[in-house]
Structures are given as C-alpha cells and as structure tokens.
C-alpha cells in the first residue's frame with residue numbers, strides 16, 4: 001500500500017440521491033448546486049454525472065467556478081447560474097463563458113442591462129425574502145417591475161430566493177419566506193420560480209415552484225442536518241493505521257496532553273489529520289469506524305495524525321484502514337461530533353487523499 005488515505009466518491013449514490021430528490025420534489029426540475037467544486041467532490045465530475053441523470057441547470061458561486069464548469073461541460077448546452085452575480089468588471093467574462101448571472105441588487109441589475117445594451121441577455125433575479133444575505137428587497141423588486149421598459153435589454157428567465165431555516169421545518173421564518181416569495185414570483189409571472197434547497201424540498205409541495213436547487217443532499221448530507229435513510233453515502237474517507245502502541249495508565253496522548261489514560265490503553269495512530277479535513281475540534285467527541293464499532297479519537301487531532309482507542313481490538317494493525325466518514329460513520333454524525341455541519345466538513349476535505357471514483 002503506497003497511499004495512506006483514500007477518498008472514495010460513489011457517483012451511483014450521487015445519481016440515486018438525485019432521483020430521490022427529484023421524486024421528493026414531485027418531478028420539478030432539479031438544478032444542482034455545484035458551487036465550491038461541488039462541495040469539494042469535484043464540480044466537473046459531479047456535473048458530468050448529473051447531466052447524464054437529466055440535470056440541465058447548475059448553480060455556482062464564483063465566476064472562476066462558472067468558467068471552469070463551462071469548460072468541463074464542453075459543448076453540452078447546460079445553463080450555469082452564477083450566484084455571485086455581476087461583480088464590477090465581470091460582465092464580459094460572464095458573457096464569454098455563457099453564464100447566466102443571478103442579479104442580487106439594483107446596481108447589479110443596472111450593470112447587466114448596461115452590458116447587454118443593444119442585445120437581450122438572460123438573467124436570474126434574486127429576491128431576498130428574509131435571510132438578509134443577497135437579493136433585492138421585495139419593495140425593490142416591485143419598483144423594478146415598473147421600470148422593466150427601461151431595462152429592456154434584460155430577459156428575466158427566472159426569479160429565485162433562498163430559505164434561511166429550511167432544515168428546521170417548524171421554524172416560522174419558512175412560511176414567512178414562502179409568502180414573500182409567492183409575492184415576488186407573481187411580479188414576474190412569465191419567469192420560472194425557484195425557492196427550495198435540499199431541506200426546502202422536504203418542506204412540501206408549496207415550496208417546489210418550477211425548480212429546486214439541492215446541494216448537500218445530493219452529496220450525502222441529510223436534509224435536516226442529520227443522517228437520513230433516504231440519502232445514500234457518496235463520500236467515504238478512510239485512512240490507514242501507521243502504528244499501534246500501548247499507553248500506560250497516567251500517560252497522556254498528543255499535543256497539549258489533553259487526554260490522559262485512566263487505564264492501560266492500546267491506541268492506533270492513523271494517517272489523517274486536520275490537513276486532510278478532519279477538524280481539530282473532532283476531539284473530544286469524535287469517533288472513527290473500525291472493525292465493526294465506533295471508536296473514540298483520543299487526544300487532539302494533529303495536522304497529519306490522530307489517535308484512536310483500539311483496546312481489545314486485534315484487527316488494529318499497521319496498514320489496516322479506518323473509516324473516518326462513510327456508510328458506517330455518516331457525514332452528519334462526524335460533523336456534529338466536531339461541532340460543525342456536513343457542509344463545512346465536505347468543503348474542507350483536502351486533496352491529499354488518493355481519490356477513487358466508483359461508477360457503474
């Protein structure tokens with residue numbers, strides 16, 4: 001064995017999750033969020049497979065992501081929506097790469113209209129409905145409708161908004177955002193309308209409109225930030241044992257000597273650390289899966305290494321692979337143990353591990 005850590009991407013599981021989300025969305029268009037390199041999985045790889053599964057519209061955040069995705073998709077006529085929108089100086093590159101900007105503010109609307117002058121260019125309009133992140137206020141959208149004869153170079157193909165609390169189905173902000181979005185959508189009746197992310201899909205049919213934009217649940221995260229039986233594991237991170245040792249009672253393990261053995265403890269030193277994306281905060285609650293059980297991480301996670309309790313586990317030998325994230329240690333559970341979310345955990349997995357792609 002030459003590689004001590006392995007990241008397996010199961011593209012068939014990705015496709016299965018796509019089908020689950022499509023069904024849950026009542027057949028509405030699924031437009032995958034492939035921003036941040038498809039949450040670290042590889043946007044080209046992911047978009048290629050989801051195109052084969054029928055996806056035709058993709059969302060990226062940064063202009064550089066959009067340009068790279070257009071190149072990766074080659075001559076396939078995918079629609080790529082750019083969430084950052086028209087930032088200063090970006091309009092020519094957006095057009096050259098054939099991206100559709102999401103217009104987030106009145107200045108962005110003006111900038112894209114000015115760039116389009118003499119032609120008609122497509123755009124998505126983002127209306128903020130309560131998150132107070134990007135997007136026009138509803139009142140601004142109302143003013144905009146009255147000004148569309150002046151903004152004649154814009155073709156608003158779609159109106160979208162984003163839910164702040166979709167992973168908490170009972171949160172009152174969901175219904176408030178839905179009501180405001182219905183108002184925004186009615187202002188542009190000929191455009192397509194999109195509100196739901198992964199969690200939003202499971203809020204019910206009222207939230208589906210014409211298009212849903214899942215990210216995390218395509219990649220294996222549950223829609224409620226917890227493992228979900230309907231969603232399959234896409235990412236498996238494994239790392240091998242470099243060494244085992246016996247720590248006598250009273251001795252400590254790792255930096256800062258934060259863990260002291262209260263008994264004779266056999267530990268495995270595993271070739272994975274925070275430089276691979278295992279959060280330093282995975283200590284003290286974090287676990288890994290090995291030989292049929294969850295086993296606690298002992299002491300601080302180092303840059304390249306962590307220690308695991310393997311007392312009474314004969315299978316723990318140098319070269320054996322431990323599962324850090326995967327079917328037996330779900331993404332959401334590993335994230336929660338480290339005080340973070342599946343989103344942050346996935347996007348921080350570093351390129352050091354050997355990548356293996358599983359596909360039919």
Ligand SMILES: *Cc1c(COP(=O)(O)O)cnc(C)c1O
Nearest residue numbers: 033162197198199213214215216
């Ligand atoms: C990231 C993002 C999504 C996808 O959200 P998930 O929670 O990962 O499903 C959808 N819409 C917008 C605007 C986003 O920024």
